[in-house]
Amino acid sequence: xxxxxxxxxxxxxxxxxxxxxxEGWTLHQIAKLFDRxxxxxxGILGASGGIRPAExxxxxxxxxxxxxxEISRAVMAxxxxxxxxxxxxxxxxxxSREIRRNGGQEFYRASQADQAAWDRGRRPKICKLAENRALxxxxxxxxxxxxxxxxxxxxxxxxxxxxxxxxxxxETIYRSLFIQARGALKKELLQHLRRTRGMRRSRxxxxxxxxxxxxxxxxxxxxxxxxxxxxxxxxxxxxxLMFGAHNSQIATLVERQTRYVxxxxxASKDTETVVDALIKNTRKLPQELYKSLTWDRGKEMAGHxxxxxxxxxQVYFCDPRSPWQRGSNENTNGLLRQYLPKGIDISSxxxxxxxxxxxxxxERPRKTLGYQTPAEMFSHTVALTG
Numbered sequence: 414x415x416x417x418x419x420x421x422x423x424x425x426x427x428x429x430x431x432x433x434x435x436e437g438w439t440l441h442q443i444a445k446l447f448d449r450x451x452x453x454x455x456g457i458l459g460a461s462g463g464i465r466p467a468e469x470x471x472x473x474x475x476x477x478x479x480x481x482x483e484i485s486r487a488v489m490a491x492x493x494x495x496x497x498x499x500x501x502x503x504x505x506x507x508x509s510r511e512i513r514r515n516g517g518q519e520f521y522r523a524s525q526a527d528q529a530a531w532d533r534g535r536r537p538k539i540c541k542l543a544e545n546r547a548l549x550x551x552x553x554x555x556x557x558x559x560x561x562x563x564x565x566x567x568x569x570x571x572x573x574x575x576x577x578x579x580x581x582x583x584e585t586i587y588r589s590l591f592i593q594a595r596g597a598l599k600k601e602l603l604q605h606l607r608r609t610r611g612m613r614r615s616r617x618x619x620x621x622x623x624x625x626x627x628x629x630x631x632x633x634x635x636x637x638x639x640x641x642x643x644x645x646x647x648x649x650x651x652x653x654l655m656f657g658a659h660n661s662q663i664a665t666l667v668e669r670q671t672r673y674v675x676x677x678x679x680a681s682k683d684t685e686t687v688v689d690a691l692i693k694n695t696r697k698l699p700q701e702l703y704k705s706l707t708w709d710r711g712k713e714m715a716g717h718x719x720x721x722x723x724x725x726x727q728v729y730f731c732d733p734r735s736p737w738q739r740g741s742n743e744n745t746n747g748l749l750r751q752y753l754p755k756g757i758d759i760s761s762x763x764x765x766x767x768x769x770x771x772x773x774x775x776e777r778p779r780k781t782l783g784y785q786t787p788a789e790m791f792s793h794t795v796a797l798t799g
Contacts, residue, residue, distance in 0.1 A: 422447070427457060431465045434458055464588055475530065476503075476511060481523035484508060488518050541581055542589050542598060548579060549598060552586055556602045559751045560777055562586035567784040628715055631730040634707060634738050641705055644670045647794045648704035651742035652691070654682060654713055655749060657759030663767060664690060665749065667741045668702075671790035672782065674745055674774050676767040680760075684716040695724045701798045705729060707739050748774060 422430070426447065433443045440451035440458070447454075471477070476484075480501055487497040494512070498505040512518055515526040542549040555565045562583035573579035589598040641649035647670045656662045664677035664687060677694045680686050695703055707729045708714045717728040731738040752770045753759060762770075775788040782790055 422457060430454060430457055434463065435465070462588070462590070476507070478523065478527045481511070481526050484511060485521055485523040485526075488512065488521050540589055541585060545578060548581060551579070552581065553598060553602060556586075556598075558777075559773070561748075562590075563780055564778050564784070567780050568778045571778070571784040628710055628712075628717065628730055630718055631710075632727065634729045634731050637705065637707065637729045641669065641707075646704075647671060647791075647798075648702045649707070650703065650705065651707045651739040653709055653739070653742050653746060654679070654687070654711060655746055655753065655759070656682075657753065657755075657757050659758045659760065661758050661760035663753075663759050663762070664694075665742060665746055666694070666706075667745045668787075668791065669741055671787050671794060672741055672745070672779055673787040673791035674749075674771045676749075676771045678762070678764045678767055682713050684713050687713040688716040688720045691720055692723045695726065699798060700725070702794065707731065707742075709736060709739065745774070748777075 429446065430443055433446070440454050444451040444454045480503075483501060484497055487500070494508050495505045498508045501508070511526065512521050515521050515529060542552060551569070552565055555568070556562075560568070565586060566581060566583040569579050569581065586598070590602060637649075640646045647668060649669045650666050651669060652664060652666045654662045655665050660682075662679055662682050664679050666675040666677065667673070675694065675697075677690050679690045691706075703724070703726055705727050706720075708717070709731050710733055714720075714728065714730075717730075721727055736743050749770070752773065753762075772788070775791070776786050778784040778786050
């Protein structure tokens with residue numbers, strides 16, 4: 414059997430890997446650039462959890478490779494340490510220490526000494542969460558409550574505005590999770606993140622297909638009122654179906670201004686069933702808080718005219734394959750997967766249980782709301798309309 418030799422990637426090749434990874438390429442796509450298996454690329458990117466390591470720099474006061482080569486030649490020529498130091502413009506103690514720590518005058522080699530210096534320099538600063546265990550416990554508790562690292566960082570800043578010991582960036586939390594060598598947070602906490610991949614990656618694609626398309630009499634999102642577009646007033650909602658195993662589904666609704674979430678139990682995805690469930694749900698709110706509904710091009714809203722006739726709520730439709738046009742709902746559906754992961758049968762959830770899930774999500778602080786919760790914002794809105 415013929416075995417391929419181990420591949421050692423150059424600095425430039427590794428830089429290209431990281432650039433493509435940031436752009437959203439898959440491991441297989443990146444590996445094709447080098448005609449290698451995806452596992453070889455995964456070994457490079459996975460070593461730091463999919464997070465590009467900071468570029469290393471030599472300190473300005475450190476000896477350079479050319480200086481070490483001068484030292485090596487001088488040692489071989491039998492010159493004194495003071496002569497070499499004067500030649501380099503360095504202190505004699507610096508040259509003496511350099512030779513002593515790298516085998517002495519008999520065994521000193523410039524290239525080996527330079528590599529040893531780089532290796533000794535691999536001493537990263539101790540992570541803040543590893544030093545501050547009290548802070549690490551708070552972060553751990555919030556992760557187990559399914560808060561995102563960004564929500565945790567924002568909440569800490571909002572809750573402890575004058576206490577720097579209770580501050581940590583969301584990037585530090587992510588790095589502590591994905592780079593286990595830091596020893597700050599347990600790897601098991603990864604399962605509480607919104608996406609449970611073992612490596613961080615970017616997302617630049619949509620899973621919407623061409624079957625999302627033709628709705629008779631659809632009113633384009635371009636005709637939606639400006640007040641809905643800029644979130645100036647409450648009452649404009651975004652909706653979609655979230656699917657589970659065994660052909661199960663629920664309707665998810667998000668209010669654009671407050672990001673308040675409502676979940677609606679739906680027995681099947683045919684348009685009559687979905688529209689009936691949405692009509693029933695509208696009765697929970699006053700008309701002032703339900704002015705419009707924006708949906709994608711799924712066939713479940715083919716009966717949108719009946720919905721509008723029964724509720725006096727206009728339905729607007731996104732352009733085909735443009736889920737970003739209802740970004741609040743798309744983002745919320747991603748958060749909901751922490752509570753309703755793919756592969757589970759959602760039909761087993763009662764409306765009361767779905768309400769409990771929505772309540773948990775509405776009580777999580779949101780960056781876009783200044784780390785207030787959707788529940789707080791929506792309650793304030795209800796009080797104003799009342």
